[in-house]
Amino acid sequence: MHVLVIGGGISGLAAAHQLLADGARVTVLEAGAVLGGKLRAGSIAGAAAVDLGAESLLARRPEAVELARAVGLGERLAPPSVAGGALWTRGAVRPMPKGHVMGVPGDPAAVEGVVSPEGLARIEEDERLPRTEVGEDVSVGDYVAGRLGREVVDRLVEPLLGGVYAGDAYRISLRAAVPQLYEAARDERSLLAGVRALQRRAAAAPARTGPVFMGIEGGVGRLPGAVADACTAKGADIRRSTPVRELRRTAGEDGARDWIAVTDHATVRGDAVVVAVPAPAAARLLGPHAPAAAAGLDQVAYASMALVTLAFRRADCGGLPDGSGFLVPPVDGRAIKAATFSTRKWGWVAEQDPGLFVLRTSLGRHGEERVLERDDAELVELSLADLRAATGLRARPVDTLVTRWRGGLPQYPVGHLERVSQIKDAVARVPGLAVAGAVYEGVGIPACVAAGRRAARHLVQHPANPADPTVPQAGETGEREQRREP
Structure with missing residues (x-):
């Protein structure tokens, strides 16, 4: 079976890797010049390696770590050097409260200092309130604010959810984003009791061993390249700078239905296809074949x-607060929404240049796309101003790098x-078709890897064109291969 994988992000590459393991022939078609989607490695200050996208893998979910090991990066997996984050709120960088579920505490005392005395009193009302019926779904913000008050959402839930989705807690689905709280809301009258x-x-569960998160020496951005190299070694044809303009389906000479990917310079035929691109592009490709799916994908916002x-001289950064960085509640009105002290968080960053201190900030969230219209110098100055206000850092960086993720x-x-x-x-319902990506099963790297694997296994288990011993297969004669790759 020859499978076309449209999209060379980590979901598409994971699908290709799985398909090859299951004996399929694979062609990956990636629109951009670089593979990896939101996983990207770069460098700063001449040669210092940095991640320009996602920087860690959730190790408690195994798929991404398994993939890294399978493609030869096992020895380069490394946990963070320091644990524990912080919040910059109410004029100070404060340790992240303990004992919470996505910012929702089980004990009001845990959030003293972050939440005002009035807010603490409002939290305590939860155990006297009647049950809140959540139905089939409800927003995280509406449910938590209704139980504990808006301060818990604005000061705790928003910055944590924003770090994952760059979205608005009052729009994000409780059932999709924090399913354990959704189940607690259905089981318990009180949210505090549910937590x-x-x-x-x-x-009471068996103790989990090992770190919660893992990085990769040299950056998580190395993972796509390692997966691509492993796929190429197994015979995959990976084509960069090859956007697919149209996806067709037609009957072949042997009666089988072929998928045809139309690119700028050629058409590529296959028995099946994995569409692993963001929702707008997926909707365009799927429209003629699965219009209901395309309509749903057209509604996905990004x-x-x-x-x-x-990058700073390390000698200039001695006054930074402890920990790996901090989150910023939107309610405080700052430009940045988070800062990560990369040199402190990742040992490999610290070791590559002992005289350098690397940190990064993030700006923008859903509905705030205008911030990306500022030029690089403005974004750097906004970041420096907030870092100065939060930590007292007044040094000028020796180098800067701005990476924009539009529709990220x-x-x-x-x-x-x-x-x-x-x-x-x-x-x-469409034979030989599967989809994968962050839209479907979660935005984290393990979820994207899982989505790619699921799509691959579906196509292997449900082939659109089951092998017929009377029909020559690819590898038996050149005739079918030539027809598929004109």
Whole structure:
């Protein structure tokens, strides 16, 4: 079976890797000159390696770590050097409160200092309020604010959710984004009681060993290249700078239905196809074949953001607060939404240049795309001004690098899971078609790897053109191969 994988992000590459393991022949068609999607490596200050996109893998979910090991990066996996984040709020950088689930505490005392005395009193009302019926779905912000007050959402939930989705807690689906809280809301009358029940179950479960997160020496941005190299070694044809303009399906000479990817310079035929591109591009390609899926994908919104990477002389950064960085609640009105002290967080960053201190900030979220219209120098100055206000850092960087991610993160609004279910159902009715990406199963790297694997396995288990011993297969004669790759 020859499978076309449209999209060379980590979902598409994971699908290709799985397909090759299952014996398929694979052609990957990537529109850009660089593979990896939102995983990208770069350098600053001459030669210092940095991540310009995602920087860590959730190790408690195994798919991404498994893939890294499978492509030879196992020895380069490394946990963060320091743990524990902070919040810059109410005029100070404060340690992140302990004992919370996505910012929702089980004990009001845990959030003293972040939440005002009035806010703490409002949290305590939760245990006297009647049950809140959440139905099929509700936004995280509306449910939590209704139980504990807006301060918990604005000061705690928003910055944590913003770090994952760059979105608005009052729009993001509780069921999709924080499913454990959704189940607690259905099981318990009180949200505080629900969080405590989750904490008791976690304490009673078998102890998990190993770090929660892992990085890769040289950057998580190395992962796509390693996967691509492994795929190429197994015979995959990976074509960069090859945008697919149209996806067709036609009957072949042997009666089988072929998929045809139309690019700027050629048409590429295959028995099946994985569409692993963002929702707008997927909707355009799927429209003629799965119109209901295309309609659902057309409704998916995306957030854009910018990462500002700054390199300082390490001697100038002695006054930075402890920890790996801090999050910033939008309610405080700052330009940046987070700062990561990369040199402190990742040992490999510190070791590559002992005289350098690298940190990065992020700006922008859903509905705030105008910030990306500022030029690079303005984004750097906004970041420096906020870093100075938060930490007292007054040094000028020796180098800067701005990376814009336009349409970088799909949003998971109320009803997202139902929409995705309908999209998947529509796609599943088309033989030889599968989809993968951050839209469907989660925005994290492990979820994207899982989506790619799931798509690959579906096509292997449900081939559109089952092998017929009377029909020559690719490799038996050159005739079929030539027809598929004119």
